[in-house]
Amino acid sequence: MTTLHIVDDDEAIRDALGWLFQSRSVPVAGWASAREFLDAWTAETAGCLLLDIRMEGMSGLELFDRLRAQGCRLPVIFLTGHGDVPSAVSALKKGARDFVEKPFNDNDLVDRVIEALAFDAEQRAREAGQAGVAARIASLTQRERQVMELVVAGRLNKVIADELGISMRTVEVHRSHVFEKMRVKTAVELTRLLTSAG
Amino acid sequence: MTTLHIVDDDEAIRDALGWLFQSRSVPVAGWASAREFLDAWTAETAGCLLLDIRMEGMSGLELFDRLRAQGCRLPVIFLTGHGDVPSAVSALKKGARDFVEKPFNDNDLVDRVIEALAFDAEQRAREAGQAGVAARIASLTQRERQVMELVVAGRLNKVIADELGISMRTVEVHRSHVFEKMRVKTAVELTRLLTSAG
DNA sequence: GGGGCTATTGTGGATATCCGCAGCCCGTCT
DNA sequence: AGACGGGCTGCGGATATCCACAATAGCCCC
Numbered sequence: 119m120t121t122l123h124i125v126d127d128d129e130a131i132r133d134a135l136g137w138l139f140q141s142r143s144v145p146v147a148g149w150a151s152a153r154e155f156l157d158a159w160t161a162e163t164a165g166c167l168l169l170d171i172r173m174e175g176m177s178g179l180e181l182f183d184r185l186r187a188q189g190c191r192l193p194v195i196f197l198t199g200h201g202d203v204p205s206a207v208s209a210l211k212k213g214a215r216d217f218v219e220k221p222f223n224d225n226d227l228v229d230r231v232i233e234a235l236a237f238d239a240e241q242r243a244r245e246a247g248q249a250g251v252a253a254r255i256a257s258l259t260q261r262e263r264q265v266m267e268l269v270v271a272g273r274l275n276k277v278i279a280d281e282l283g284i285s286m287r288t289v290e291v292h293r294s295h296v297f298e299k300m301r302v303k304t305a306v307e308l309t310r311l312l313t314s315a316g
Numbered sequence: 317m318t319t320l321h322i323v324d325d326d327e328a329i330r331d332a333l334g335w336l337f338q339s340r341s342v343p344v345a346g347w348a349s350a351r352e353f354l355d356a357w358t359a360e361t362a363g364c365l366l367l368d369i370r371m372e373g374m375s376g377l378e379l380f381d382r383l384r385a386q387g388c389r390l391p392v393i394f395l396t397g398h399g400d401v402p403s404a405v406s407a408l409k410k411g412a413r414d415f416v417e418k419p420f421n422d423n424d425l426v427d428r429v430i431e432a433l434a435f436d437a438e439q440r441a442r443e444a445g446q447a448g449v450a451a452r453i454a455s456l457t458q459r460e461r462q463v464m465e466l467v468v469a470g471r472l473n474k475v476i477a478d479e480l481g482i483s484m485r486t487v488e489v490h491r492s493h494v495f496e497k498m499r500v501k502t503a504v505e506l507t508r509l510l511t512s513a514g
Numbered sequence: 515g516g517g518g519c520t521a522t523t524g525t526g527g528a529t530a531t532c533c534g535c536a537g538c539c540c541g542t543c544t
Numbered sequence: 545a546g547a548c549g550g551g552c553t554g555c556g557g558a559t560a561t562c563c564a565c566a567a568t569a570g571c572c573c574c
Contacts, residue, residue, distance in 0.1 A: 201401040207415045210408040217405045257549065272504040275531070288552050290532070297532095305531095306470040309507045457520060472560070484560095486522050492562070503561095 119164060120239060121145040122231055125155050125181065126170040126197070135168065142228050144235070152176035156184055163192065164242060165213070166234035171198040171205075180204070182214060191241065193234040198220070251311055254300050262299070265292040270309050317362060318437060319343040320429055322369040323353050323379065324395070331364065340426050342433070343375065350374035353384055362440060364413070364432035369403075370398040377403070380412060390438065391432040395420070449509055452498050460497070463490040468507050 122144050126132050132148040139146045145165075149155040153176055155167075166184075169178035176184075182194055193215040196206075207216040215237070216230050258266065268278040275293065279286040302308045319344050330346040339345045347353040351374055353365075355382050365383075369375035374382075380392055391413040394404075394507065404415040404478075413435070414428050456464065466476040477484040500506045 203399040203401055203404045203415065203417050206401045206404050207408065210405065210412070216409070217401065219401050261551065270504065270508075272500075272502045272508070274502075274529095276529095284551085285553055286530095287554065291552080294532070304468075304470045304503075306474075306503050306507050307470065309504050310470070310511060311469075311512045313508060459521065474560080482521085483523055485524065488562070489522080495562095 120235055121147050121165040121166060122168060122235070123155060123163070123192075124168045125149040125152060125173075125178065126168075126209050127151055127173040127175075128140065128170070131170070138224055139228065139231065144228070144231060152178065152181035156181060159185065159188075159190060161189070163190075164238060166193040166231060166238055168195050168197055168231065169200075171196055179209065182209070182212070184211065191237060193237050195230060195234055216271060253299075257299050258296060262292050262296050266296045266300070266308070267303060269293060269296070269305050270312055317343060318433060319345050319363040320366060320433070321345050321347060321353060321361070321363060321390075322366045323347040323350060323371075323376065324366075324463050325349055325371045325373075326368070329438050336422055337426065337429065342426070342429060343407070350376065350379035354379060357383065357386075359387070362436060363390065363446060364429060364436055365390050365392045366429065367392055367394050369394055369399070377407065380407070380410070384411060391436050393428060393432055398471075409491070449498075456494060460490050463487060464494045464498070466511055467491060467494065467503050 171178040195216040201219045369376040393414040399417045
């Protein structure tokens, strides 16, 4: 679910933030340590992260680094009591979404969280489309993938046959299988599908 | 030229930074006020910007906003004596490249500037390619543009003829003109050209 | 009025693409 | 052994695309 995940080792703060966001209809989950969230997180975890920087054990910054290293793309908002400019700058340059100092303004923080949630939702919608394409690509045989690459590179069947050392007819067969599996009807559609998804 | 543009109303600082960067073989230009740079800047200005935040008259932040509003994409590094976290965060979120507090470490600053210069060079190379494509598109007639869009959308000539209410032969002629002017040989190449440039 | 650009259409032929029908080889799983 | 999937190939026909040659028409500019 699309949830605000609050990671802070201070229970009082988690509760206060929990109340704040629940009163604004933002679903909240609380985590008492970086480790806890790091272990619980999966690729399906949606929403955004509100991360205290200073915590017992693993710091918020370290959690952030580890999450990114594991491929987590969740938008992260740092929360800090005594933020220094260099760490804020470096966090943002590393891809954090925001950096907020305590004491914060309730409305301001809520706005930033809602922005981040919307961003995550959009990002997920984009990636969902790409994942569908990736699945179709995965269903291709190796030969079909080879042919597809050459088709998308703009080669004619004749040339493809030559490059792969097979007959034109075989290329046509693979090509048609590719179109079918990728659910397109022309090479142009295929190209759009692949270049938009990366 | 790819130059570091230093905007600071303190001549002593401009000089000091000038020496620092010239000693590292980084071409430097100094500007005594935001207004001066704002007036002198053109789309051809390459390199990066080192911007003091607190200045007489227009502040660095305001200059930044105005430049972006005018379409300037130069990477900007802010330099500030007493940076507060919120302004650093907001500058970065608005697209500034970096935010450095004085006193700064010489080597560190030089590194950041060199990074920014490299970024600008890459960005310019990308845009140069896109500009070439844009110029070719501009050389098309309206009809040719219409046909091109439908071709890139994956439509067959027959369908295009139908949608435009003209004969297939005419579509073929336009299509061939498009290929010629866009310097491609197949619809797939055209599609790649247009989807990569946006 | 003539020249140039754009848009339009036709004829006809060379290529390319799209497909169904058929058959062969090979490795895997049952 | 037999079934199945993947890869390879040939034949032939329906479509589509690519092009040279040829022509008509409106518009703008010199």
